[in-house]
Amino acid sequence: xxxxxxxxxxxxxxxxxxxxxxxxxxPFVTVDTEFLRETTYYPKLCLIQMxxxxxxxxxxIDPLAEGMSLDPFMALMADRNVVKVFHSARQDLEIxxxxxxxxxxxxxxxxxxxxxxxxGDSVSYEQLTNDLAKAKIDKSSRFTDWSRRPLTGxxxxxxxxxxxxx
Numbered sequence: 001x002x003x004x005x006x007x008x009x010x011x012x013x014x015x016x017x018x019x020x021x022x023x024x025x026x027p028f029v030t031v032d033t034e035f036l037r038e039t040t041y042y043p044k045l046c047l048i049q050m051x052x053x054x055x056x057x058x059x060x061i062d063p064l065a066e067g068m069s070l071d072p073f074m075a076l077m078a079d080r081n082v083v084k085v086f087h088s089a090r091q092d093l094e095i096x097x098x099x100x101x102x103x104x105x106x107x108x109x110x111x112x113x114x115x116x117x118x119x120g121d122s123v124s125y126e127q128l129t130n131d132l133a134k135a136k137i138d139k140s141s142r143f144t145d146w147s148r149r150p151l152t153g154x155x156x157x158x159x160x161x162x163x164x165x166x
Contacts, residue, residue: 007049007058009151011065017072019050019059024076026052028083028108033092034146045095046146048073064147074100087111087125 034047051058084104088111114123126137
């Protein structure tokens with residue numbers, strides 16, 4: 001896919017609710033979280049990335065924004081009419097469970113699917129996109145401190161650089 005654009009940054013609960021409502025109209029939504037875990041027992045959620053198959057619907061939710069409630073996000077995660085697509089979902093699921101007490105369902109994990117297709121038990125999203133879509137993923141932001149604000153420049157993920165947002 002040659003289409004690249006910055007994601008819409010959401011910093012209010014109302015905007016998050018509107019985005020989650022739009023995403024709930026699609027059969028699936030891709031989800032990825034960015035978090036810190038080095039100095040905490042539980043991961044500290046710093047960003048949520050979500051998108052539908054519509055290139056105009058790619059969102060970056062700032063859970064650290066003042067007054068932000070994750071209720072709309074949790075409602076979407078609990079919506080059984082929308083498949084939630086993750087890559088290597090274990091840590092994302094831990095965050096959703098710790099913050100919302102739910103396990104997103106239905107769920108599709110691209111890493112598990114790749115394992116069934118013969119890729120082994122820990123294939124990276126980068127390798128899958130390269131092998132299947134001949135796309136290169138810029139992973140230079142993978143060691144970013146996602147808790148730093150404001151989100152600017154290279155600390156603002158785009159669908160082409162993050163997983164599993166495409």
